[in-house]
């Protein structure tokens with residue numbers, strides 16, 4: 584593996600400080616607490632990834648099981664889905680150095696594997712910061728969602744895709 588090319592690896596508990604720092608620097612308008620990041624990781628570590636480039640953290644993907652149309656709110660610490668049916672991509676964030684290397688489709692592939700192993704219906708996410716134009720290329724389509732969840736992000740588009 585060429586360390587100059589960013590690649591995903593499984594996220595570990597020790598990565599949470601990095602995730603907190605990167606997340607809050609990329610999303611100054613979507614602030615989340617360390618506890619909220621940690622709770623999402625602990626809900627489904629196998630659906631969480633860290634991108635490394637040159638031996639350093641360069642991005643992350645945080646995902647967890649969620650109800651259809653009712654995923655966790657921004658900064659929600661305790662989230663217990665009643666009938667989990669989707670692996671919900673809560674957040675994927677890459678530093679500038681890791682962008683443009685095809686890490687998004689690789690993360691989606693991994694999340695689809697996790698969803699398949701759980702016999703879930705598919706993947707979901709809330710597109711923020713204009714990314715609703717990007718997600719359709721990976722098969723995501725807008726779907727109904729609890730309004731309070733969307734409001735917690737200050738707006739966004741809930742989308743899902745079948746496996």
Ligand SMILES: CC(C)(COP(=O)(O)OP(=O)(O)OC[C@H]1O[C@@H](n2cnc3c(N)ncnc32)[C@H](O)[C@@H]1OP(=O)(O)O)[C@@H](O)C(=O)NCCC(=O)NCCS
Nearest residue numbers: 675676677682683684685687709710711712713714716717
């Ligand atoms: C969104 C993000 C994960 C995409 O990763 P990436 O490696 O930069 O994606 P790519 O460079 O492979 O881009 C793929 C395509 O999506 C488009 N795209 C990238 N970021 C976009 C954005 N924020 N909004 C709309 N389209 C976007 C690119 O223009 C590219 O289109 P093209 O192939 O026609 O040129 C990354 O830019 C990022 O971390 N952004 C900040 C955090 C964020 O917005 N996360 C998603 C929240 S739902």
